[in-house]
Amino acid sequence: MKSSPRSPGPVSTHAKIYAVLRRVPRGRVVTYGQVATLAGLDGQPRLVGYALHALATGTKLPWHRVINARGTVSIRSNGTASLSQRLLLEREGIAFDARGRVSLERYRWKPSRSTLRQPNRRGK
DNA sequence: GGATTGACGGGAG
């Protein structure tokens, strides 16, 4: 039996989030809320942020591709935004606005039909 | 084991 800490499900919440994160292709970004939805935690974007916060420094996960719904790099508890995150994204070809915002309309990752779990995004 | 926090989102003003 798995020594699941206090995970309600068979897989820990973090694991689900990390699994989704791994699918985010290079040059694309996703919002916390979107990751939460894809991870089966629809409506709990904070859990995503918490999971990312627990990531080790040398993680292989593309954590930098996760930004908030405003299209900006989230401010850490540190009080400052991760500058490296922006650099990593720009390095992948993602352009930032003069105000430091990314065009979600343009870079938001759209998962394949197979992994599609999104209920119905604001279909513009 | 209870209380607080936290890489957010959405609505309301």
Added chain:
DNA sequence: ACTCCCGCCAATC
């Protein structure tokens, strides 16, 4: 378009 408030749930102390 921006700011403030509340809520959700897990992890931490």
